[in-house]
Amino acid sequence: MSIKPRLSRGLRDLLPDTMLARQRLIDTVREVYETYGFAPLDTPAIEYLDVLSGSAGAEAQQSIFRVSNPEEEELGLRFDLTVPLSRVVSQYPEVTLPFRRYQVSQVWRADKPHPGRFRQFTQFDLDAVGAPCGTADTEILAAICDSLSAIGVGPYEVRFSSREILNLLLRHASISADRAEDVFRVLDKLEKIGIEKVKLELTNGYRDESGDMIPGLGLGDDQVSAIERFLSIQGTDRGDVLQQLRSLFADIETSAEQLDVIESISSDLDTLGYGSDRVALDVSIARGLAYYTGPVFEAVLLDAPQFGSVFGGGRYDNLVARFGGPPIPATGASLGVDRILAAMEHLGKVRPAKTPAEVLVTVMDGGLRQECLQLAFELRRAGIRTEIHVGSGRLGKQLKRADRLGIPYAILMGTNEAEQGVVTLKQMEVAHQAGGAITQHEDWKAARFGQREVSRADIVQTLASLLGRD
C-alpha cells in the first residue's frame, strides 16, 4: 500500500519558480528595511499558547494551530510576528529600546483557505518598539512606500488613518466605547460593500445575495448620519481631509490636539516627498485588529486592487504591557508576501524561470567533458550563474532543458569549436521570435538561431558583459 503524496488543506509547496520570485522580492524589501537601519530578528514558529492568545479573543483562538510536545505543554504556531516581537522585548531587558527590527517568517492560521490566502503564509514585518507616536510612524509609512517602489509592482496607494480619529467619531456620534470594535469592523468594509450596505449593517442589517442574514448593529438614525458625514470626508489632499476633520469634530474639546499628531506625520511626509498622491489620509481605514491604538496603515496596488491590502499595520501601544512591566509604545507594518506575489504574478511582473542559472554549458563530446567543466567553473568564479549538463542525452535534449527552465544562454563546445579555439554562444529566446514561420525541421536546425562564435579566451568576459556583470 503506497502513500498518496498530498498536503493538508491550505498548505502548499513553493516550487523553484515561485521561490525565485519570492526570494527576489524578499531581498529587495530587506534591502529597504536595512537602509532604514532596522535589524533582523527570528523567533521560533512554536510559542506557548498563553503567549499567543493573550491578545486574541475567544474566536481568534480557534484559528491557532495547536502543537504537542513530549512534555504535553500547551503550545501553538504563531499567527503573526507582532506577538512574538512583544514577547522578545519583554523577555530580554538587554534589548535596547527603541528596538527597530524586521522579520520575515512563516505564520499559521487555521482559517478557511481562499484564493491567495493560505493556512501557512509569510509576513515581512517592520516594527519600532519603544517609539512614541510621531517620527516612527512617519518612517513606517515611508518604508512601505520605498518597499513598494523598489519591488516595482506599479502604482500603489498607501492609506492611513488613526484609531484616535475613529474614537473622535464615536464621541461625535454618541456611540459608546464598547461598540467601537463592531462599528470599526463595519467601516472597514466600506470599499468592499459600499456606503448603502454599510448603513444597513449599522442599523437593521440586510439579506445578502446568497440569502444569508447580515445582522445590523442597531444604531440610530442620528448616529448613522453622523457616520455617513464622516465617511464622506474624502480628499485628494491630506491637508484638506484634516481641515474637514477639524471642522467636523470642532465640538470635541481634545480633538485639535489629537489631530495635530496626524498633521505632524502628514507634514513629515510632505517634507520627505511622500505626497498625497501615494500616501492618502483615508478616514475609512479601520483595520480589524483590536490592539491598534493610534495611526493605522494599509497599502493597495492600484493595478490589482482585487488582491486587497498588501501591507497592513498600525500603532499598538498596549501590546507589550501584556507581559508585565510598563506600557511600551510601538508601531509597525506587515507585508503580505504571498499576497503581493500573487498580485505580481497576476500582473505579469514575475519572470518565469525555474532556475537561477543564466548559462547552460552543454556537453556534446565525452572527450571534452573536462574542458566544459573548466569553462563552467570559470564562469562561476566570475559570478555568472552556470549549470553544466550532468546527464546523458543529445544536444537537443540539453537545449530543451535550457528552454524549459528558462536559462537564457547556452554554450556549445564540441570538437568543431575546440579545434578553432572558440565556443558557440547561443541566446535561447531568439528562435522563439524568429523561427515561428519555419515548417521544415531541417531548416529550423540549419538556421542556428541566436548563435555566434566567441573566442574561448573571451567567453567569460563576453557573458559577463551581456549579463551586466562587468
Added chain:
RNA sequence: GCCGACGUAGCUCAGCCGGUUAGAGCGCCUGAUUGUGGAUCAGGAGGUCGAUGGUUCGAAUCCAUCCGUCGGUACCA
C-alpha cells in the same frame, strides 16, 4: 461557522434516465533527428471514475454518509 454548486488521466473536461475492455484535447515520455529547442508525424506511459456503505444480475452513472474543491457569507490578531 452557515448557504449553494461540483468531485472522471498531471491540467481542462466529455461520458451519467444503469449494460462488455472508461474517452478527448492539452501536457509528459520515446523515436523520426546520437551537433540544435519550436512546428509536424509515429508510438508510449498515466485512471481502484474522491472515499465508504447501500440498491441491483450488473454502478463512473441511482441512493445515503463522509471527505475534498470551488463560489457566496461570516471571521481575519
